[in-house]
Amino acid sequence: MKKLMLDVVVCLFFLAHWAPVSAAQAALDEKAVADFYRGKTVTLLVGHSAGGGFDTYARLIGRYLGKYVPGIPNVIVTNMPGAGTMISVNHMYNSGARDGTLINSFDGGIVTQQLYKTSGVKFDLNKLFYLGAPDSFLYVMAVTKQSGVTKFDEILGTNAKEVRIGAVPNIGIEHASLLIRNVLGGKVKVVSGYKGTAEIRMAMKSGEVDSVITDWGSLRVTNSPDFESGEWLIFVQLTEKPIEDLPQKNVPLIYQYTKDDEQRELFRMGIINPNQYARPYVLPPGVPAERAEALRLAFERALADEKLLAEAKKAKLGINPLSGDRIRDLISAGLSMPPKMRDKLRPILLPGG
Structure with a gap:
């Protein structure tokens, strides 16, 4: 009994003396973070070109992020497009600021480049600090009416019509096109080399x-009038489940055209699962822990801001946040793909590699 009472006294002593110290330390840490960010500018570096979906999300988030960071820094958005966002990630990883003033928004499709150890990879995605993501990708195949093709079935089979698909190298936009061509035998000409979807959409308008x-979340924002007028059609959904708000009815899922389990798994591992980690926001290695955590919390709070959500709804932007931990785990799993599946997907995910 005496020993029990002594233990209780000791516990009470430590609670009385150490709990206030911990609270003071937390306040001191926040003050230190605020002192650092006060008067500074945080750059949101977008790896795709201006006007596309990545840019639209970044500019929305940038308008709200700063007020949730201690010290309330200014937040600006800049674009560094190229190589499917690899240029921006290489820049961030090797020469970007590591003090918490640089955030990168890249395309999760570049996981493939690290998976296959391509020469252009000058980064390690496992070493980044993941803030989270505002949404996932729900891919659809959009085709212009002027192409003369009216449905997905028409690009399959012996009398198939050809469709020219614009693509950005190294990422899901290209991978999805190659999956349709290589796995399903679709009559597809992949026109790669574009820097972003904004350029591809312009090329569709011109007939290139x-x-x-x-x-779909991006197309809904940028091209709703084209779908409403019938000038653009949706041929197929490259998703696990049907998208609820498509302007067309009865748009088939890609799985309806796969012939066996292996083909379904190739689409699932090659594009549908990776689309879950398609829009990550990250910090480079070496950012002080308290600043990284402050930015993570600010990112989370910004995406829950009522005004941001109202603005997103008005702009038809989906906000379905994924945590930084979830994104990190998904990317780690993608980089640990089973060797057999990795080898089968190599010609698709790394064409010419």
Whole structure:
């Protein structure tokens, strides 16, 4: 009994003397973070071109992020497009600021480049600090009416019609096109080399290409009038489940065209699962822990801001946040793909590699 009472006294002593110290330390840490960020500018570096979905999300988040960071820094958005966002990630990883003033928004499709150890990879995605993501990708294949093709079935089979699909190298937009061509035998000409979806959409308007495979959330924002007028059609959904708000009825899932379990798994591992980690926001290695955590919390709070959500709804932007931990785990799993599946997907995910 005496020993029990002594233990209780000791516990009470430590609670009385150490709990206030911990609270003071937490306040001191926040003050230190605020002192650092006060008067500074945080840059949101977007790896795709201006005007596309990545840019639209970044500019929305940038308008609200700063007020949730201690010290309330200014937040600006800049674009560094190229190589499917690899240019921006290489820049961030090797020469970008590591003090918490640089955040990168890249395309999760570049996981493939690290998976296959391509020469252009000058980064390690496992070493980044993940803030989270505002949403996932839900891919659809959009085709212009002027292409003369009216449904997905028409690009399959012996009398198939050809569709020219615009693509960005190294990422899901290209991977999805190659999956349709290589796995299903679709009559597809992949026109790669574009820096972002904004350029591809312009090419569709001019007749340079017929199609793009990209996120419905982005197309809903940028091209709703084209779908409403019938000038653009949705041929197929490259998703696990049907998208609820498509302007067309009865748009088939890609799984309806796969012939066996292996084909379904190739689409699942090659594009549908990776689309879950398609829009990560990250910090480079070496950012002080308290600043990284402050930015993570600010990112989380910004995406829950009522004004941001109202603005997103008005702009038809989906906000379905994924945590930084969840994104990190998904990317780690993608980089640990079973060797057999990795080898089968190599010609698709790394064409010419």
